[in-house]
Amino acid sequence: MALKLGIVMDPIEQIKPYKDSSFAMLLAAQARGYELFYMNPNDLYLTQGTAQAQMQLIKVWETPDDPNYFALANKQQRPLADLDIILIRQDPPFNQDYLYCTQILEMAERQGVLVVNKPQSLRDANEKLFATWFSDCMTDTLVSAKAEQLKAFVDAHKDTIFKPLDAMGGASIFRVKQGDPNLNVIIENLTDHGRHLIMVQRFLPAIAQGDKRILLIDGEPVPYALARIPLAGENRGNLAAGGCGVGQPLSVRDKALCARIAPTLKARGLWFVGLDVIGDYITEINVTSPTCIRELDAHFGLNIADQLMRRLELAVEEQSRD
Structure with a gap:
């Protein structure tokens, strides 16, 4: 019997299929004979403690010159436990809505669905902080919201990279050298005046x-x-x-x-x-x-x-x- 694979992702009509990894996964699963089901994060819901979704059967195809690269059937309401595998491929930021999505998917996991990646681990492993679990594999790094600590790090290392903990695609990353006249405003903006933790690392040439x-x-x-x-x-x-x-x-x-x-x-x-x-x-x-x-x-x-x-x-x- 064909495996049933669901994917929770951002709107498929907005992707660039020739470079999208989620689309590559759908193509591969379809080639292996899976039934594919498409969901946006807001299609997930709970009723009487059961994880469900409004999902659509989806077919995809490789058409480099054709904007019509997928077809969706009508929405159907089904328990997530009807699926064998669920891929969660929603892009960051990891906000409260993302948190709720992982909690619903964890309920499906408890009913035997293989959720990739594991919802609990998605909550535990902030993509920047998770790297610090392996500090022996990292350059000098500080995570802080305190302006005086961040400034001291710049003074010690002379050339640094500042980054928020919840962005992707290189958003809001700054290279900051000792004596940079914009240091105060960069710290104020990234930490929201000391309210949010950020990461600063020694610049790597x-x-x-x-x-x-x-x-x-x-x-x-x-x-x-x-x-x-x-x-x-x-x-x-x-x-x-x-x-x-x-x-x-x-x-x-x-x-x-x-x-x-x-x-x-x-x-x-x-x-x-x-x-x-x-x-x-x-x-x-x-x-x-x-x-x-x-x-x-x-x-x-x-x-x-x-x-x-x-x-x-x-x-x-x-x-x-x-």
């Missing part, structure tokens, strides 16, 4: 060689990384900030970082993760909606989404035997 995205499936790294090279005069390699993606094999150091982090990912049900590495150091561990499947597939003739689906099929089989 290796960003010039790229911010590498490494994808891991159940702790196993894809053997190639996408080095996102910043534009001239830019400090951010994110593709959303205009970075250029260059594929390259994993280095010895990349593999060591993956081996260090993999057991924690596996233990926490973080099935699909994007590790960001600059030089010898991790900077973020992306767990909500990691990207770069399409770029790595194109560079190296891979089918990363199919690898993921095959691993999830095994997990469903293992779960049914327990």
